[in-house]
Amino acid sequence: MxxxxxxxxxxxxxxxxxxxxxxxxxxxxxxxxxxxxxxxxxxxxxxxxxxxxxxxxxxxxxxxxxxxxxxVPGSAAWNVRADVVGRAMRMIGDGVVDREGVGGLAVRLGYSARQVQRQLTAEVGAGPVALARAQRAHTARVLLQTTGLSITEIAFAAGFASVRQFNDTIRAVYAATPSELRAAAPRGGPPARRGAAPSAGIPLRLAHRGPYQAIAVFDLLARETVPGIEEMNGPRGRRTYRRTLRLPYGTGIVAVDERPGAPAPRTPAHHGGWLDARLRLTDPRDLTTAVQRLRRLFDLDADPYAVDERLGQDPRLGPLVAARPGLRSPGTADPDELAVRALVGTAEAERLVRRYGKTLDAPSGSLTHVFPEPAVLAQAEPAGTLGALTAALADGTLRLDAGADRDDARQTLLALPGMDDDTAAVIRTRALGDPDVAPPGAEVPDTWRPWRSYALQHLRVAAESAAYEPAT
The missing domain is CATH 3.40.10.10 (DNA Methylphosphotriester Repair Domain)
Incomplete structure (x- = not known):
């Protein structure tokens, strides 16, 4: 505290x-x-x-x-914490309250609605309804200032039950009417910012705190790219990552630029920045969920100051942290997809996409599909570990959503026939966003806690960079 x-x-x-x-x-x-x-x-x-x-x-x-x-970026505490408050905050960010109400949130957490209300209010000063309301207001402001949607369309797209509720909330939060808020949109932003239709893409600035090693993150995404659902364009250092998204109400296509819109990471004034992104949705109601999933993919809510301070004291990691301050531990935009990909690898994932993936109504460049749902894969290829994994995801035996219990998920994973410790560790790190996963069977210093996932990322990136360096 x-x-x-x-x-x-x-x-x-x-x-x-x-x-x-x-x-x-x-x-x-x-x-x-x-x-x-x-x-x-x-x-x-x-x-x-x-x-x-x-x-x-x-x-x-x-x-x-x-x-x-x-x-601003979200608090890193909610991603680190595995208790009910941390899980609840991640689920509210993913839009669960808007879609399923407080009762649905409570059921997912395994608590009563009253217990969830009490714990959230005690720790963060607001209950799930107020937290979801604040998030709806932010979504509405983004839509007002970046799209040409009508006021009524924005009200329902942001998750409000009525236009009146929308108007009252905007006045209370921003001391302005929706029309005044739209007129106050920042000028000088991306060309699509003012009066843009949703089909042109919603321009976003995905904020992060502290330095951000974008090249390392984009290198990882480039190595893992699955054709049909992902692509990487441009030269290293100025790349654009594009991918399809399966969302609660529809599908989406996102483009995220590698080049940061902020000072260089090593300048003293650098306390944060953003990644420029453009998001095209078939249903605007998915905006909040899509943004939160992108934030998890790029690990934008991390606290690099806490991570670097801890790991920088280690004799082995200290020089690596100094060389790459703010190195992130990327997550995923789709936990179920990540679990399948971690199990089968990139080449097999591409085959699954081509054979069972949902075809986009309007392909964009090389993006033609959305990754197949677990239920589709479980029915199409029920044998082996893949069949066991997708069946568990489809029937809810295994949960990897934003509010899943990480220890329960690990136990369920390891109980699947053919599942090994290494794959389970990757899923826990990437799909569940656990910042403190140690390599199976290896002894690592306790001083790396609670950031062992970041420590391993430093070691991997350093090894990969050494492999790229020309011999002298």
């Missing part, structure tokens, strides 16, 4: 390292901000602190128009 003195110092120094880790509100203005807000520093006695934007909103504060606190 961050003490109040540290929080105020972060606000006073406008320290972007804490953006998303907490929010502060000013009682005299009725506005809440991110720690790096450029506004005049408020007096200490007028400041209140909140763990989430939803908690600040629930206390009656409006979002700052200068620093846009709803656009």
């Amino acid at each position: 961050i003490d109040e003195e540290t929080r105020y110092e972060a606000v006073r120094s406008r320290d972007a390292r804490f953006d998303g880790e907490f929010f502060f509100a000013v009682e005299t203005t009725g506005i809440y901000c991110r720690p790096s807000c450029p506004a005049v520093t408020p007096k200490r006695q007028n400041v209140r602190y909140y763990a989430t934007a939803a908690a600040a909103q629930s206390s009656g504060f409006r979002a700052c128009r200068r620093c846009r606190p709803d656009a």
Whole structure:
């Protein structure tokens, strides 16, 4: 936990390292901000602190128009934690409350709705309804300022039950009407930003905190690319990764650029940046879920300062961390897909895509399919470990969604016939986003905890880079 003195110092120094880790509100203005807000520093006695934007909103504060606190990276704590609060926060981010209600969230977590409400309120200052409401407001702002959808279409696409509820929420959160918020869209952004139709793609800036080693992430994605559902274009250092997405209401195609839109990672002022992306959806209601899945794929909610500080103290890892500050441990945009790919490899995954994948209504370049669903694969190829894995995913015996219990998932994986420890470890690291997975059978220092997944990533990237270096 961050003490109040540290929080105020972060606000006073406008320290972007804490953006998303907490929010502060000013009682005299009725506005809440991110720690790096450029506004005049408020007096200490007028400041209140909140763990989430939803908690600040629930206390009656409006979002700052200068620093846009709803656009910050998410707290890294929710990805690290394996308890019910961490799992709930990941599931709310994935849109479960909007799709299934609080009751559905509680069932997935194995708790009563009252228990979930109580634990979330105690820890983050807001219950699941308020947290989902804050997320809907952010989705609505993005759609208002980046697409040409009508106000009514945006209201329902963002997950609101009525236009009236949408209007009331936007006024409460942003102190503006939807039309005023649309008119205040930042200028000078991507050409598609103003008045763009959804078919042209929604331009996004996927924010991250601290330095980001984009080349290492894109190298990994390039090696793993499965034709038909993924492609990588452009020279190294300026590549664009494109892939298809299977989403709750439809499908999507996303393009993410390697070149970061922020200062170089080693400049002193670098406290964060973003990846530029464009997202094309068949149903705008999938925006929130798609963004959260991309954030997990690129590990954008990580706290590189905490990871680097811990691993940088190790004699073996210290030089590697110094060479690549902010190295990420990539996840996946589709946990079920990742599990199958980890088991069968890239070549076999391409065969499965061509034979059983869902064909896009409108192919885009080399992107022609969406990865086949587990139920389709379980029926088509029921034999062996692949059949056991896909059957377990299809009937819910094995859960790899954002709120899955990581230990339960590992036990279920290892109980499948033919499943080995190495594959289970990859699935736990990538599909479940576990930051602390050790290599099976290997002894690694306890000082690497709770970031063993990142430690192994440093070792892999260093070995790969050494292999690329010409002999002298």
